[in-house]
Amino acid sequence: VVHNHDDLKMRTSFPSSKPTIRDIADKAGVSIATVSYVVNGNGSVSAEIRKKVKQIAEDLGYQQNRAARAMKLGRSEVLGLVIPNLENPFFASLSQAVLLAAESHHYQVFFVGTEGSHETQKTALHRLAQQGVDGVILFPVDESEAIGSYSLGIPLVVLDRELEALDLVQAEYYKGGRLIAEHLLQLGHVRFGLLEGPRNVSNSRDRSLGFVEAIQPHGQLVWRETHPYTLALTHTAKSLLVQVKQMGVTAIVCGNDLIAMGVMQYLQIEKIRVPDDVSVVGFDDISFAHMMTPSLTTIKMPVIGMATAAVDLLAHRINEGWQQLEHQRIILDVKLIVRNSSAPPISR
Amino acid sequence: VVHNHDDLKMRTSFPSSKPTIRDIADKAGVSIATVSYVVNGNGSVSAEIRKKVKQIAEDLGYQQNRAARAMKLGRSEVLGLVIPNLENPFFASLSQAVLLAAESHHYQVFFVGTEGSHETQKTALHRLAQQGVDGVILFPVDESEAIGSYSLGIPLVVLDRELEALDLVQAEYYKGGRLIAEHLLQLGHVRFGLLEGPRNVSNSRDRSLGFVEAIQPHGQLVWRETHPYTLALTHTAKSLLVQVKQMGVTAIVCGNDLIAMGVMQYLQIEKIRVPDDVSVVGFDDISFAHMMTPSLTTIKMPVIGMATAAVDLLAHRINEGWQQLEHQRIILDVKLIVRNSSAPPISR
DNA sequence: ATGAAAGCGCTAACAT
DNA sequence: ATGTTAGCGCTTTCAT
Numbered sequence: 001v002v003h004n005h006d007d008l009k010m011r012t013s014f015p016s017s018k019p020t021i022r023d024i025a026d027k028a029g030v031s032i033a034t035v036s037y038v039v040n041g042n043g044s045v046s047a048e049i050r051k052k053v054k055q056i057a058e059d060l061g062y063q064q065n066r067a068a069r070a071m072k073l074g075r076s077e078v079l080g081l082v083i084p085n086l087e088n089p090f091f092a093s094l095s096q097a098v099l100l101a102a103e104s105h106h107y108q109v110f111f112v113g114t115e116g117s118h119e120t121q122k123t124a125l126h127r128l129a130q131q132g133v134d135g136v137i138l139f140p141v142d143e144s145e146a147i148g149s150y151s152l153g154i155p156l157v158v159l160d161r162e163l164e165a166l167d168l169v170q171a172e173y174y175k176g177g178r179l180i181a182e183h184l185l186q187l188g189h190v191r192f193g194l195l196e197g198p199r200n201v202s203n204s205r206d207r208s209l210g211f212v213e214a215i216q217p218h219g220q221l222v223w224r225e226t227h228p229y230t231l232a233l234t235h236t237a238k239s240l241l242v243q244v245k246q247m248g249v250t251a252i253v254c255g256n257d258l259i260a261m262g263v264m265q266y267l268q269i270e271k272i273r274v275p276d277d278v279s280v281v282g283f284d285d286i287s288f289a290h291m292m293t294p295s296l297t298t299i300k301m302p303v304i305g306m307a308t309a310a311v312d313l314l315a316h317r318i319n320e321g322w323q324q325l326e327h328q329r330i331i332l333d334v335k336l337i338v339r340n341s342s343a344p345p346i347s348r
Numbered sequence: 349v350v351h352n353h354d355d356l357k358m359r360t361s362f363p364s365s366k367p368t369i370r371d372i373a374d375k376a377g378v379s380i381a382t383v384s385y386v387v388n389g390n391g392s393v394s395a396e397i398r399k400k401v402k403q404i405a406e407d408l409g410y411q412q413n414r415a416a417r418a419m420k421l422g423r424s425e426v427l428g429l430v431i432p433n434l435e436n437p438f439f440a441s442l443s444q445a446v447l448l449a450a451e452s453h454h455y456q457v458f459f460v461g462t463e464g465s466h467e468t469q470k471t472a473l474h475r476l477a478q479q480g481v482d483g484v485i486l487f488p489v490d491e492s493e494a495i496g497s498y499s500l501g502i503p504l505v506v507l508d509r510e511l512e513a514l515d516l517v518q519a520e521y522y523k524g525g526r527l528i529a530e531h532l533l534q535l536g537h538v539r540f541g542l543l544e545g546p547r548n549v550s551n552s553r554d555r556s557l558g559f560v561e562a563i564q565p566h567g568q569l570v571w572r573e574t575h576p577y578t579l580a581l582t583h584t585a586k587s588l589l590v591q592v593k594q595m596g597v598t599a600i601v602c603g604n605d606l607i608a609m610g611v612m613q614y615l616q617i618e619k620i621r622v623p624d625d626v627s628v629v630g631f632d633d634i635s636f637a638h639m640m641t642p643s644l645t646t647i648k649m650p651v652i653g654m655a656t657a658a659v660d661l662l663a664h665r666i667n668e669g670w671q672q673l674e675h676q677r678i679i680l681d682v683k684l685i686v687r688n689s690s691a692p693p694i695s696r
Numbered sequence: 697a698t699g700a701a702a703g704c705g706c707t708a709a710c711a712t
Numbered sequence: 713a714t715g716t717t718a719g720c721g722c723t724t725t726c727a728t
Contacts, residue, residue: 018501020721021722030698031699032721032722033700033724034699043698045698064722065480066480067415068415068419068720068722069722070722071413071416071720071721072704072721086443089435089437095461099461109460110458130412131426132415153366153411231639264641288579288609288636291579291610292613293613293616380705380707380715381715382715391714393714394713394714412706416707417706419720419722421706
């Protein structure tokens with residue numbers, strides 16, 4: 001359906017194009033330098049002229065051209081943020097946190113989603129570099145490609161994943177895996193199913209490793225299956241879930257909350273009760289995790305800390321000369337959040 | 349925990365700054381014009397030189413400076429997208445769709461979240477304009493401020509909300525409300541509770557209006573309460589929910605899926621069964637809606653269509669001179685998705 | 697206190 | 713086919 005807004009008439013006058021400092025200078029009878037001083041609040045300008053210029057700028061609806069400014073200055077005061085998938089609420093929280101952290105450094109953030117493809121990620125990074133951002137925070141789709149080789153010419157901080165020769169900000173995934181194992185063992189679970197995240201992602205491998213090592217020697221890993229970080233379950237995953245009871249599996253450990261939510265829903269369909277028949281544990285603590293019924297036991301990621309660390313690191317590297325500094329790795333703590341999806345196994 | 353990556357040595361040579369066409373021209377022994385022709389694939393350049401220049405650009409890791417290009421060209425081929433809240437999955441889907449649509453027009457998208465504040469929205473819009481984007485797609489936080497008065501100097505398309513003197517892309521919210529009413533009436537419901545979205549948002553008002561009008565004359569609106577578009581329920585909402593049975597309410601209509609999810613979780617806590625005791629309906633059809641137990645009956649928004657329409661409209665306005673065109677309003681169809689959270693009321 | 701002017705990297709009209 | 717050059721809007725040094 002398409003209507004024309006017949007009743008909406010143009011009522012503003014249309015400047016043929018955006019006003020520049022030149023326009024303001026002409027109108028105020030001063031030089032463009034003076035206007036620039038006023039706009040940026042430096043230089044010494046008499047109160048009178050300052051006021052006049054400000055007024056005219058206001059009247060004209062002047063907007064500073066940041067591209068021109070950046071060109072002159074050699075920096076844009078803009079950061080790029082590259083995220084694999086906007087639809088995962090975890091990334092939404094993280095992005096939000098990055099935005100906030102960047103603000104306190106007076107950086108603006110440009111934001112790109114790569115939807116899990118290397119190709120998109122690569123072009124996104126290049127586009128950002130071409131656009132002149134001062135630095136990039138990258139949450140890589142995975143680790144199968146050496147990002148360093150893209151050689152953007154600008155500093156790059158990597159979140160969450162292991163990549164050579166770059167600054168890194170991570171969480172203690174291994175410990176997260178251990179915490180889950182310890183929690184479940186303590187509840188009395190012995191036989192586990194593991195629905196882990198993609199293998200080509202170190203955080204996923206670390207989570208699994210922590211878990212698998214920590215259930216030794218008493219726990220048994222009955223099955224272990226790789227699964228994408230999505231709500232929709234794979235066929236294999238479903239077939240494993242249907243038989244949990246037959247296999248005596250009493251706890252299912254998932255690579256992230258999305259998988260866990262998929263699992264819980266599927267179990268409900270199959271009339272397998274959580275946590276009575278089987279406990280389910282996630283990873284990330286997205287906001288939906290505590291809204292599930294039952295609410296999801298999971299690992300809380302240090303989202304704010306990661307964002308802050310990444311921005312701080314990046315800002316530092318931008319200002320201190322990014323090539324000279326040692327590469328840093330910052331690792332942040334995770335926390336176990338016990339909710340209702342985990343409980344002692346009901347002995348039969 | 350902070351480590352230095354002692355083992356990671358610098359192994360690349362560091363160009364003191366990013367290479368420009370000047371650098372390439374010098375190295376190739378040609379003029380910068382020729383390099384520009386090669387880079388942009390126009391002009392007439394001999395195959396030999398073209399090849400040579402390309403090679404050198406590659407070797408130097410040349411990245412076109414889009415800010416300079418934009419300055420010269422008067423357009424950046426970048427669009428801005430302003431979204432009120434990244435954490436609502438509906439916006440994630442929408443953003444994703446906008447990204448895709450923009451790509452087909454060879455536009456890049458810069459992406460800003462405003463977290464529901466007018467102040468942030470205003471600065472976001474200005475920043476985008478200053479940064480030189482060619483146009484903006486805005487999903488306003490609400491309609492209480494006249495966006496037009498920001499006078500950005502660039503075309504602006506508004507998604508989903510009613511704002512004067514601008515191009516609009518919307519969905520048939522009113523019809524969505526009606527569909528819900530008809531569905532529930534058909535199931536045999538008579539007494540309803542309405543947990544509607546904020547009043548200062550037209551889409552919310554339209555949803556409610558459609559519903560309220562369509563339950564006439566047989567349906568009864570037992571209570572009606574305004575609620576923010578969030579998972580977390582207000583105190584009032586909870587108090588209304590606890591008494592649904594006493595009040596004989598058999599169906600609760602929610603302003604969006606987030607509210608509906610909050611409602612379903614709270615009902616579960618209160619041992620009020622969905623849909624046996626009470627039916628629940630949402631609006632948006634976010635991906636989590638069908639993952640709930642029971643899965644959520646809701647209205648599917650034309651996300652792809654909205655994104656495509658918005659980008660098309662914006663691109664058209666950018667290219668055809670944005671001030672001259674009539675303002676357009678595009679309204680897209682919505683669909684009822686019946687799932688398991690709605691069922692006939694159990695007669696007592 | 698104010699202004700003139702150079703130059704950031706690029707494109708394209710206009711030479712040659 | 714290739715080169716010269718003006719100028720996009722801005723900041724800032726260096727004059728005055």
